[in-house]
Amino acid sequence: MPELIPTFLAxxxxxxxxxQLALSQPxxxxTIAPDARPPGKCRGRKSVATLLLLxxxxxxLRTEGAAFGTLIWVQLLSAAGFCVAQTLAWRPAWLHWLVAARR
Known part of the structure; x- marks a missing residue:
């Protein structure tokens, strides 16, 4: 089980x-925070998102190696994107803390 910790963290x-990328869209x-002001250029949010993905x-790559690490990462990207879409569809209030943290 400890060998799965880097995968869960990723x-x-x-x-x-x-x-963060979803919150950069008005x-x-x-939907998440009706009283929030429009994001503007959102360079900060997109930069943070890029850094988190990197x-x-x-x-x-460091824990699984180049080939298998890349394969797992691509699969995790699709799973994470799907989970964010489902969170936005069913429980958008769960992401409200991300908006509150950026104020």
């Missing part, structure tokens, strides 16, 4: 990255 980082931000990739 998934969590990818989930947060996709949540329609999702309005960290998750490096984490998997």
């Amino acid at each position: 998934f969590a980082l990818a989930y947060l990255a996709f949540a 329609q999702h931000l309005k 960290i998750s990739l490096v984490l998997l």
Whole structure:
């Protein structure tokens, strides 16, 4: 089980990255926090998302090796994107803490 910790951590980082990318879009931000002001250029959110995705990739490359780490990372990206889409569809309030942290 301890060998799965880097994979779970990489998934969590990818989930947060996709949540940040979703919050950089005005329609999702309005759904989560109707009183929030429009995001503007959102360079900060997109930069954080890119950094989180890069960290998750490096984490998997270091723990799993180049070939298998890349394969797991690509699969985690699709799973994390799907989970963020489902969170936005069913429980958008769960992402409200990300908006509150950026104010």
